[in-house]
Amino acid sequence: MHTLIVxxxxxxxxxxxxxxxxxxxxLAAFDQxxxxxxxxxxxxxLKQGQQADAVAQKSVERNxxxxxxxxxxxxxxxxxxxxxxxxxxxxxxxxxxxVDDLRATMDRxxxxxxxx
Amino acid sequence: xxxxPHHFTLVITGAPYSTQAPQTALGFARAAVAQGHxxxxxxxxxxxxxxxxxxxxxxxDETNWPAAWCEFLEAHAIPGIACVASALRRGLxxxxxxxxxxxxxxxxxxxxxxxxxxxxxxxxxxxxRIIYFHGGD
Numbered sequence: 485m486h487t488l489i490v491x492x493x494x495x496x497x498x499x500x501x502x503x504x505x506x507x508x509x510x511l512a513a514f515d516q517x518x519x520x521x522x523x524x525x526x527x528x529x530l531k532q533g534q535q536a537d538a539v540a541q542k543s544v545e546r547n548x549x550x551x552x553x554x555x556x557x558x559x560x561x562x563x564x565x566x567x568x569x570x571x572x573x574x575x576x577x578x579x580x581x582x583v584d585d586l587r588a589t590m591d592r593x594x595x596x597x598x599x600x
Numbered sequence: 601x602x603x604x605p606h607h608f609t610l611v612i613t614g615a616p617y618s619t620q621a622p623q624t625a626l627g628f629a630r631a632a633v634a635q636g637h638x639x640x641x642x643x644x645x646x647x648x649x650x651x652x653x654x655x656x657x658x659x660x661d662e663t664n665w666p667a668a669w670c671e672f673l674e675a676h677a678i679p680g681i682a683c684v685a686s687a688l689r690r691g692l693x694x695x696x697x698x699x700x701x702x703x704x705x706x707x708x709x710x711x712x713x714x715x716x717x718x719x720x721x722x723x724x725x726x727x728x729r730i731i732y733f734h735g736g737d
Contacts, residue, residue, distance in 0.1 A: 487724060499689070500613070503646045506685060510717035516724065595724060600613040600646050600734050 486517040486557070488593035491526040495544045496536060500600040501526065505547060507599055512555035519558040520551070521589065527565045530576045549577055562586060607638040609723035612648035614735030616665040617658065622651045625733040626669060633676055640727045642673065643720050644682040644712070647735060649692045652682045654709035670709050680712040681719050 489508040493501045511518040522529050529544055536543040551559055563582040566572070573582070583589045590596050610629060614621025629639055644651055656666045673680045682692060691707075694714050698706040708714060723730055 485724070500646055503686060507645075507717060507720065511721055511724070514718060514721045516721060595730070597730075597732065598734075599732070 485594040486519070486592075487511055487595040487597060488519050488521055488560075488590060490521045490523060490590075490596065490598040491529060492522075492524040492598065494525040494528045495534070496539055496541050501529065502544065504597075504599040505544070507597065508551075508556055509547075509554055515555070517557055518555075519560060519593070520556060521560040521562070521583075521586075522565075523562040523586065524565050525569075527561050527569055527571060530559065530561055530580050531571060532575060532577050545577060549579075552579060560589060605635075605637045606632070606728045607640050607726075608632055609640050609720075609727040609730045610642045610733065611720065611723075611730060612642065612644050612651060612733045613646040614733060615647040615650040616656065618647070619735030621648065621733040621735050622665045622669060623663070625731075626665070626672060628731065628733075629672060629678075639676070639678045641679040641681055641719065641723060642669075643723065644680070644686070645720070646683075646686050647690075648733075649682045649687045649690055652680065652687070652709050652712040653692055653707050655707045666709050670711060673711050681715045682708065682712055683720070684714050684716050687714050 489504055491501045491504050495501060508518050508520050534543045534545045559580045560583050561580045563584050610625050612621050612625050616622045632639060651666055651669055653666055658664050693703055693706045694708040695706050
């Protein structure tokens with residue numbers, strides 16, 4: 485059963501995205517297939533060159549760069565939201581997969597979770 | 601009943617008194633049990649862990665949602681679990697965590713217990729449905 489964890493909030497304004505990420509890593513740790521989808525303001529998670537120490541937080545960029553190593557199948561990102569936030573493909577961390585049709589993307593998964 | 605009974609896991613991520621998530625979840629849980637469905641477990645995540653604080657003291661003319669949930673869980677022998685990482689960040693601890701971190705108190709309401717996300721992972725494998733109750737904004 486393949487789970488899709490959806491993140492729709494920016495990386496540093498609240499803890500809920502971070503806790504969504506923990507859910508994904510936890511599934512992967514138990515060898516359950518899991519992918520992440522970033523939509524809306526959530527696409528900002530994937531921006532390169534984040535300087536989170538300026539707001540006394542840990543950068544999420546490092547976690548996402550390690551996602552494949554920890555067994556996350558794919559980092560999917562909403563193409564339309566990327567355009568809205570001025571993120572072209574070169575601005576995103578390596579290995580992200582832009583998607584255009586969110587509904588079709590979600591339909592490919594058995595379990596879709598928007599954790600909060 | 602027209603279909604097979606479900607065995608649900610409920611995930612609550614909204615805190616009592618700042619969101620309606622725990623109240624809505626309890627309404628769902630009561631209705632589900634009344635109709636012959638099973639609830640495998642209730643998992644508190646993120647802000648939802650505040651539901652397991654034994655120290656909540658709402659005014660007497662308001663529902664005490666932590667107490668109402670504890671009563672329901674005990675009456676139906678349903679495991680209630682607060683995610684350990686969420687709980688520790690927010691100051692919700694049991695006796696074991698109090699000892700481990702040398703804290704001055706513990707405040708986890710019975711019958712809730714503290715455990716890891718592995719409990720939720722198990723639910724994704726075993727329960728027939730997982731229902732999420734978010735705070736929403």
